[in-house]
Amino acid sequence: MKIGSVEIPSVTRLAPMAGITNAPFRLIARECGSGLTTTEEMDAAALSMHTPHADAIAAYYPEERPLAMQLLGKDPDILARAAARLQQLGADIVDLNMGCPMRQITGKGKGAALMRDVPAAARILRALRRALTVPLTIKIRSGWDDGHLNAVEVARMAESEGVDAITVHPRTRAQRHAGRAPWAIIGEVVDAVRIPVTGNGDVRSMADARRMMAETGCQSVMIGRGALGRPWVFSESFEALPPEAQRDDKARVIARHCRLIREHFRETYALVQMQKHLAWYTEGLGHASDCRRLIFQTRAADEVWEVFERYWDAVRPDPVGQPAVPEDAPLAAG
Numbered sequence: 001m002k003i004g005s006v007e008i009p010s011v012t013r014l015a016p017m018a019g020i021t022n023a024p025f026r027l028i029a030r031e032c033g034s035g036l037t038t039t040e041e042m043d044a045a046a047l048s049m050h051t052p053h054a055d056a057i058a059a060y061y062p063e064e065r066p067l068a069m070q071l072l073g074k075d076p077d078i079l080a081r082a083a084a085r086l087q088q089l090g091a092d093i094v095d096l097n098m099g100c101p102m103r104q105i106t107g108k109g110k111g112a113a114l115m116r117d118v119p120a121a122a123r124i125l126r127a128l129r130r131a132l133t134v135p136l137t138i139k140i141r142s143g144w145d146d147g148h149l150n151a152v153e154v155a156r157m158a159e160s161e162g163v164d165a166i167t168v169h170p171r172t173r174a175q176r177h178a179g180r181a182p183w184a185i186i187g188e189v190v191d192a193v194r195i196p197v198t199g200n201g202d203v204r205s206m207a208d209a210r211r212m213m214a215e216t217g218c219q220s221v222m223i224g225r226g227a228l229g230r231p232w233v234f235s236e237s238f239e240a241l242p243p244e245a246q247r248d249d250k251a252r253v254i255a256r257h258c259r260l261i262r263e264h265f266r267e268t269y270a271l272v273q274m275q276k277h278l279a280w281y282t283e284g285l286g287h288a289s290d291c292r293r294l295i296f297q298t299r300a301a302d303e304v305w306e307v308f309e310r311y312w313d314a315v316r317p318d319p320v321g322q323p324a325v326p327e328d329a330p331l332a333a334g
């Protein structure tokens with residue numbers, strides 16, 4: 001798939017997730033096979049003021065590219081200035097967040113609130129289009145609530161304003177992240193526009209991604225929560241590996257992810273990130289809850305890594321992939 005002039009090398013890609021999809025995790029997803037990664041949402045006003053937090057979110061590894069950077073905002077001029085800055089920082093694509101459901105965001109007229117006023121959204125997209133030479137994309141929901149499903153109207157407007165691609169997460173703002181994502185709405189957007197459409201929502205495997213593409217006609221698939229603790233979900237070949245090779249691959253990815261976290265962040269934030277991601281990496285394995293309890297008791301990056309390594313060695317799976325230690329046996333705290 002191509003977004004404007006940018007070649008996207010594979011059909012699945014990591015979804016933006018605030019507090020999670022920072023540079024280390026994005027690079028890991030990219031190395032596992034994500035065709036495009038996106039920064040978490042960045043407030044345009046904060047970016048224009050060069051706040052340290054906004055600058056930290058915009059940091060990336062050159063090896064991540066192609067990389068989309070995502071903006072949050074409602075004022076066309078401020079958004080246009082922020083977009084120009086992201087382009088200058090190296091964004092291959094600038095994405096506008098039109099789907100964030102959080103009350104503190106929508107209450108200020110940003111995120112999913114942009115879908116409620118289509119003419120105002122058109123003015124924003126016009127300003128962004130003028131400010132950018134790189135491709136411009138948007139990420140939308142199906143609508144504000146069940147009474148206001150306007151993804152198709154917004155998509156058509158976006159295409160006519162020069163937007164290069166659209167991601168559809170087909171839950172409404174009112175649904176937030178709960179309930180099943182109604183994929184049929186992705187298909188309605190695909191039928192309504194000629195630009196590439198990426199589908200999103202409830203994809204946890206390559207098989208799910210292929211099913212979404214077959215059912216909706218979308219050109220690519222974005223995976224969010226299904227990639228937490230499972231960045232190998234983006235790999236075409238991982239599922240075909242024998243269990244021991246899968247385990248070795250996972251161990252290598254997890255160790256590299258933690259090394260990147262420790263290189264990229266100062267110690268206190270590195271600890272928070274390692275705790276969060278290592279807890280996700282235990283999911284589906286024996287004793288996960290015991291291990292997670294120990295993980296969140298640690299106070300240093302070295303310590304959390306030791307806890308995880310001990311755990312990982314204890315849950316070596318047998319050849320058919322079952323953890324060797326039964327789920328109900330106590331895990332040594334060490």
Ligand SMILES: Cc1cc2nc3c(=O)[nH]c(=O)nc-3n(C[C@H](O)[C@H](O)[C@H](O)COP(=O)(O)O)c2cc1C
Pocket residue numbers: 015016017018019020039040041070097099100139169177200201202203222223224225226
């Ligand atoms: C913790 C969390 C943070 C998120 N942050 C963002 C964000 O910054 N920008 C955005 O467009 N979507 C954000 N999303 C939405 C995801 O990108 C995605 O649309 C949603 O999780 C549905 O996909 P999934 O079912 O594959 O998780 C976030 C979702 C979660 C769970």
